[in-house]
Each structure stands twice: as structure tokens, then as C-alpha cells.
Amino acid sequence: MTSNDFIYARKSIRKFKDTPVPTEDLKEMIKAATYAPSGKNFQNWHFVVVSDRNKIDAMANAVLAKNELLASYSKDEESANKFRKFAKYSTVFKNAPHVILIFAGPYPTSGLQFLKDKGASMDEIHTLLKPSPGVQNVAAAMENLLLAAANMGYGGCWMTGPNYASKEICEVIGFEKEGYYLACMTPMGVPESFDVNQPPRKAVDDVTTFI
Helix, strand or coil: CCCCHHHHCCCECCCECCCCCCHHHHHHHHHHHHCCCCHHHCCCEEEEEECCHHHHHHHHHHHHHHHHHHHHHCCCHHHHHHHHHCHHHHCHHHHCCEEEEEEECCCCCCCHHHHHHHCCCHHHHHHHHCCCHHHHHHHHHHHHHHHHHHHCCCEECCECHHHHHHHHHHHHHCCCCCCCEEEEEEEEECECCCCCCCCCCCCHHHCCCCC
16 A cells, blocks of 8 residues: 555546535535646636536537537548447546536747747747647646545546537537637546456556656
8 A cells, every 4th residue: 555545546437326426525626626736827727517417418419419420521431430439438428417627728838929939930839839738737637636536436537539529518518718628528426336447557667767
């Protein structure tokens, strides 16, 4: 046993009991999320908690409809059908009593304006923007949220798959905040079972370079 067991205990949960999560517990998870580090302390995140069953179902239907629409554009039927099959993974949130969506707001990337003033090439600008520091802030918040949830006996699953239907999802929930866009979401609830297999992790020595 180590002091990091709360990290190793987190699992991606995709099946939930019907039991709703108390509002105070949801707020506590989000509070933990807001304690994530963020560049320049911008805290460029906004959390939307959807608990209305009709809206959750409508969100899932919107993803399915967009999935089919995008698949219909393909000239490769095999690729289109493969994309269609993944729709079920992009809608697992429909099984949860709550869905927490995290929106990312504006974030000023250091040095960007100077590159523009210089007349930098698109490659130079892309290289600077590639790390997406504003999105990293939101990612850190999501990780905190999921760790807190697991520590409190709840479960979630970090999702970006439904993002191709972000416009439709926002229309379903009726949410709009200037400059913000849907970055990720997680279903949230009491796991149907905590006995969920975790995929193996790469060895630390394989992913680490000491200099």
C-alpha cells in the first residue's frame, strides 16, 4: 500500500446504478477540479452538470445522428461502418444519472502575438500552439474531478469521442458561454461494479528519460 493508492484506484466506469449523486457530492468533485493547476492561474474552465434524463437521452441521440451524418460523407464504406460501430462508445454517458461537461475558455498563449508581429510562418505558429496550454488546464481539472469522484466512491469515464457533435450537444442542453467550447465530458454515478479491468500501463522505464 502506498499513499498514491487513490490514483491507482481510479478506473474508467461505463456502467452505473440508477442512484443519483447528491448535489453536494457533485459540487465537492467540481471543487477538487478547480484546484487543478492552470497556466497564469487563468482557470479557463466551466462545468455543466446535466441530470435531466430526457436531456441526457437527447444528447446521446444527437451524437448518434451526427455519427451517421459524418459516416454518410465517406466514400469508403468499410471506414464508414467502422466509425458507426464506435458510436456506442461515444454514447456510454447515457447509462449514467449525471453527465459533467467541461468547457474550455480563452487562454492567451505566451509569445503568440510576438510571432504574429514578426510575420512568422504558419508552421512556427502551429508549433507554439501545438501544446494547447489552455486545454491542458481543463485536462488537469478533469483528472482532479475523476480522482475525487473515485475517492468518494463514484465513477466516471473521461470522454472526448462525442466532441464531433459538440454543437448539437450544446443546443440540447441550451448552454452557451462566449469564448468557451466543449472540451471533454464524463458520465458520473455509482458504478454498477468496481470490478473493472484496467488496461496494462507501460513500464516507467519505457516512458521515462533521465538527463
